[in-house]
Amino acid sequence: MPLSALSTIALTHVSQTFRHLEHQVQLFQKLSLSIEQGQSYAITGPSGSGKSSLLMLMAGLEQPTTGQVAYLQQGRSLPLTQLRQDIGFIFQQFHLLPELTALHNVALPLKLRGEQGAEAKAKAWLEKVGLGHRLNHKPQQLSGGEQQRVAIARALVFQPKFIFADEPTGNLDSKSAVDVADLLFACCQQNGAALVMVTHSPQLAARAQQVFAFNNGNCALLEKAQLEVQSVC
Amino acid sequence: MSANHPIRNSLQLAWHFYQQQKHHSSQRVLRWVQGILLVFIVTLSQTSASIQAYLSHNLANLLGADLVLSQPLALSASQQAELAAMSQQIVLSQSLTTTLTHNGQWQRATLKAVAEDYPLQGELRTATSQGGQDSVSTQGPAVGEIWLDSRLLAALGLRIGESLSIGSHRLQVSRILLHEPDRLMEGHNVEMRALLHRQDLQQFRATDDIIQHRYLFAANTSQIATILQWQKAHLPAAQVHHKHGAHPLALFWQRTENFIGLASILLFFMAAIAMQQLTRAQLQQQQFFSAVCLSLGAAKKTVLRISMLQWLFGLLWLLPQVLAISALCHWLLLQWLQAQAFVQPGVAGSFANLAWQPDIVLAVKTIVASASIFFVLNFPLWLALWQCSVRQLIQQQQRSISNAVLFGCATLVLAGVAAHYSDNGLLTTMLLGSMLASIALLLVLSWLALSLGEKLSQPFSGLLPFALYMMKQRLISKTTQILGIGLAAFLLLFTLMLLKDLGDNMAAHQRTHDGNVLVSQASSAQMADIQLWAAQHAITLRQHKPFMYAQLTHINGGQLADVMQKPSDSLATLSRPVRLHWSEALPGNNRLVSGQWWHSADTNWQQLSVEQEVMTDLGLQLGDRLGLVIAEQYVEFSIAATHAYQSGAGAITFWLQMPPGALLHIEAPQYNMASLELQPEQFSLLSQLWQQHPSLRMVSLQELTQRFDSSLAMVTQLISGFAGLIILLAGVVMVSSVHAVETKEQKKNSIILSFGLSKRTCLQLNIIEWLVTGTIAACGAIVATWLAGFLIYQSQFSLPYHPDIGWLLGTLTVILSLVTGLGVVLSKNSLSGSVRQLLAE
Incomplete structure (x- = not known):
């Protein structure tokens, strides 16, 4: 894909605050960063530091208190409603629909979009994540690792440009965590999708091309190659 | 949790959680379900109790006598003498349903004929003009006078002082009839009314058998008991009501309550659905609470007790509101019934003086019974809590409620409600079915x-x-x-x-x-005149069927009142004389359901075919023996067949039918039912017929x-x-x-x-x-x-x-x-x- 065709999410001077028991709580302020399609990012930091809020802002699902979120494609700014159609999520708790089989869970986003051949595509994706033999199993019949694979297939099946993953390996044993992480990175790369992960795992964060670290209300971009910290605030 | 005061601690905890969860939407919905059902059941039972209390009060005050015996025929002189010896006084009133005509207008009405000794007890109230002053009359109308109720007066376009022709006899309308003290026995009767002297009734040339004879007795308790014994032995077909007995409408209202109660199964079914859904909604939260309690060392029964107490607090909180709303609904219903009494005196049984009087003991009983029902419906939730364990906190899995348990509890409740209100197999089966x-x-x-x-x-x-x-x-x-x-x-x-x-x-x-036009009762002479009249005016006579009146008194040798305890439509009708038809062949509008219809050569005349619904209502079977009193003659029949109505050959059908051969052995007045098709302009000709035969029972489709x-x-x-x-x-x-x-x-x-x-x-x-x-x-x-x-x-x-x-x-x-x-x-x-x-x- 030519670089000019790639999409970008640009956050400019965004701040996020909320009120709690008459107090104003500031999560982060004047944060500027951009998410490029095809790249991988990790967001780390202690609980309550604002990682999930940043994820929501990046996905265009919440408005910042101040600052701007822009969705850029070929240099043009597109409305955020367009961004919402180009994103997929992966959750720590997998959040598969318990009534549906693995195949139907994966086919779900395609069916809702009215796409033809939804089940064939879903089957292909399940085979890609190594669950070709578990098509008709319901979530409760699958292990945690398998459920997360189904969730990865479901998030990627409609070919979103950005994947947002919240602690994707947080609920898995170490072996499964490594397998799922491998799969996640590989699939996003093959699909040309950006991967933005919130994680507490240094190992997983280390696999991302860029890491945003939250600490005491500050956010820093860790440039892994140079092993130096650049402030993005 | 202190081990010394487990109950108090549980109460405190339950109260605390109840207060916390009171405003949760699922608790609110649960309160609505329980509240609606409680209001319904409490209102139903209170209204029914008010009606039954009114009826027993009404019986004591509106019988116009200590005991009333009524039958179609007059008592013989010896019977009258025997009864006179057993009582203090006997007063006779005769009544006849007829059609009165005046200036080309006609109106069906019940005439009651009395003598100077009427009324025996209570007040006879009249007025001298429409809406005029209500006054108490010490005796009935004099010879040559007639008192009409205001509706009848208006229907015939008459005024006080004018004359009314009955047959060839003229009677002067002298007063407006407001109240007869012995009206109770005619509680169901919607007919307009008139009172006249017994001597004037003879001008009707009506045969004795179409006149209902009612004997009012003044008697003390022991005399009442003696008369009742005598009646059972000598006049089993007569209807008797006394001050210590049941009101004639009591069964009817019991039946109404039962019917509404049975219909409420649907409400309970819906409530069961709602509560089942709510149980599912509450399950996760309650199981989580239980698992946390268990992980802190609490016993399962403590957890269960807290949940039950919490439910009980919810129910108790509801009660003041439920009682207030039910009392209001109860009052409104009684107001409505009173209003109906004025619109339709017959249907509502004249409830003009129905009093609102809540029965607290009954309300408590009803609430306890309803609470038991809610308890059963809530049982699946408690069972799921009993099965809950700390493992749930570790595995994050909730234990679901078995559908079989939910279904079983709902069935138990519905069966209980059905059993409580069921008084009649057929009705219950039809409704539930x-x-x-x-x-x-x-x-x-x-x-x-x-x-x-x-x-x-x-x-x-x-x-x-x-x-x-x-x-x-x-x-x-x-x-x-x-x-x-x-x-x-x-x-x-x-x-x-x-x-x-x-x-x-x-x-x-x-x-x-x-x-x-339907002729519901015409004597042979009247029928002959009808046929002649119809032929003269080219009026089509569509159907024509003979019958005689029979009163069912015994079933398989036992007295009807002893054999049949449960109220039913059939029993209510069979407590009065019913029409007995005879036919060689199965009528065209009947089909044979079971048994065998008689042949013309059959010598056994003591056999009957009984309508299917009556068979079911009374629990009869082929071969059962029915004892009928026909014109004071006791005849025993065995049930040989069962028939049911089928369309295509007219609507006149009979519950009881016998072979024509029986007529050789039974001597009783014979009547006819018939239907006629009149052109609109021919309706004015009907007054001719009524003028000629005032006692002819005929009703137009419009009526x-x-x-x-x-x-x-x-x-x-x-x-x-x-x-x-x-x-x-x-x-x-x-x-x-x-x-x-x-x-x-x-x-x-x-x-x-x-x-x-x-x-x-x-x-x-x-x-x-x-x-x-x-x-x-x-x-x-x-x-x-x-x-x-x-x-x-x-x-x-x-x-x-x-x-x-x-x-x-x-x-x-x-x-x-x-x-x-x-x-x-x-x-x-x-x-x-x-x-x-x-x-x-």
Whole structure:
């Protein structure tokens, strides 16, 4: 894909605050960063530091208190409603629909979009994540690792440009965590999708091309190659 | 938790949690369900108790005597002498139903003839002008005078002082009749009334047997007992009422209460659905609480006790409101019954003086019984709590409630309610059968529609196939939802549409098949004159059937009152003389259900064919012996056949039929029933016939439909009130069913949002789901209504049922819009899901 065709999410001077028991709580302020399609990012930091809020802002699902979120494609700014159609999520708790089989869970986003051949595509994706033999199993019949694979297939099946993953390996044993992480990175790369992960795992964060670290209300971009910290605030 | 005061601690904890959860939506819905049912049951029992109390008071005050004996024939001189020896005084009143004519207008009325010794007890009240001063008369009208009630006076266009011709005799209208002290015995009678002297009645030339003879006795308690013994032995067919006995309407009202109680099974069924849904909604929270308590070392029974106490607090909190609303409903119902007493004195049994007097003990008993029902319906939740363990906190898995337990508890409750209110096998079977049939129909329809819809739409993508797929996956909860809405819609449709159609169709059908004038009783001489008159004026005589009156007194040798304890329609009718028909062959409008119809050569004349419904109501079987008193002659018959009505050959049919050979052995007055078809201009000719035969019992279709319409109007009002409750419960069922899946729905919507789809998609999906739910429920309700209509028409009237298609489609649209609108509003919380919620979990 030519670089000019790639999409970008640009956050400019965004701040996020909320009120709690008459107090104003500031999560982060004047944060500027951009998410490029095809790249991988990790967001780390202690609980309550604002990682999930940043994820929501990046996905265009919440408005910042101040600052701007822009969705850029070929240099043009597109409305955020367009961004919402180009994103997929992966959750720590997998959040598969318990009534549906693995195949139907994966086919779900395609069916809702009215796409033809939804089940064939879903089957292909399940085979890609190594669950070709578990098509008709319901979530409760699958292990945690398998459920997360189904969730990865479901998030990627409609070919979103950005994947947002919240602690994707947080609920898995170490072996499964490594397998799922491998799969996640590989699939996003093959699909040309950006991967933005919130994680507490240094190992997983280390696999991302860029890491945003939250600490005491500050956010820093860790440039892994140079092993130096650049402030993005 | 201190071990010294476990109960007090449990109470404190339960109170604390009750206070915390009081405002949770599932607790609110639960209160609504329990509240509606409690209000219904308490109001029903209180109203019924008021009516029964009124009736027993009424019996003591409105009998006009200590004991009343009535029968068609006059007592013989020896019988009268024997009875006079057993009592202090006897007063005779004779009554006759006739048609009075004046200036070309006619009106059916009951004439009562009395002598100077009337009234025996109580007040005879009259007035000298319409709306004039009410005064007490010490005796009845003098010879040559007649007192009319104000309705009769107006119907005939008469004024006080004018003369009224009866046959060739003229009587002067001297007063307006306001109240007779012995009216109780005629409580069901809607006829207008007139009082005259006994000597004047003889001018009617009426045969003695069409006159009802009523003997009013002044007697003390021991004399009453002696007379009752004597009556059993000597006049078993006579009707007797005394101050210490049951009111003639008591059984009727007991039956009304039972009928409404049985119909309330539907309410309990809907409540069971709602509570089952709420149980599912509460389960997770309650199990989590229990598991935490267990992990802190609490015993299972402590946890269970807290949950039960919490439920009890909820119930107790409801009581003041329930009692206040029930008292108000009770008062309103009594007001309504009193209003009906003025509109339709016969139907409501003249409840003008019904007093509002709440019965606290009864209310407590009713509430305890209802609380037991709620306890059983809540039992599955407690069972699930009992089975809960700390493991749940580790594995994050909730233990679901077994469908078998839920079903078992609901069945237990419904069976209990049915058993309590059932007084008649046939009615219970019909009511429960029709409810079960509609439930089965809705279940099958839901399953078929969702399964087929899902199967057929599987190859396609889009919102509709997805909605169908999800509904199919949640088949049980969706079906429950559909069942609740469908049943409510069914009952409403059944109430409104069927009653409307019934009125229209009945009138139209009678006009086509049975003529527009029905002769319900004509002696042989009267019938001969009718035939002559009809031939003279080219009037068609459609049917003509002979009969005689017979009073059922014994079944298999036992007295009727001893053998039959439970009230039924058949028994109520059979407590008075009924028409006994004879026919060589099976009548064209009857079909043989069981047994064998007699042959012409058959020498056994003591056999009967009994109508099927009577057989079921009285629990009779082929071969049973029925003892009938026919014109004071006791005859025993054995049941040889059972027949049922079928359409196509007129509507005149009889419950009891015997071989014509029996006429050789029974000496009794014979009468005829007939139907005539008159042209509109020929109606004025009827007055000729009545002038000639005032005692002829003849009624026009217009009068019949008027009577039918007024009864229908009352029933419709009553059922509409009931339908209001059903609507309320249907709303609660919808709310509870939304609650039951709210968490799941919210999650589903959040997941859909995480695919990059908008909230609009979620709303569209929600609308589709409610539309499908509403469509299945409405179709089920319409089909069930149609089936019920078809079956009722076929079995009860043998008529084809033609529902109004426009009405049906209109109803479908209304149900769909209401269900979808309400459903979407109720699903507001489910639609408020977000990706952030998924991240937060």
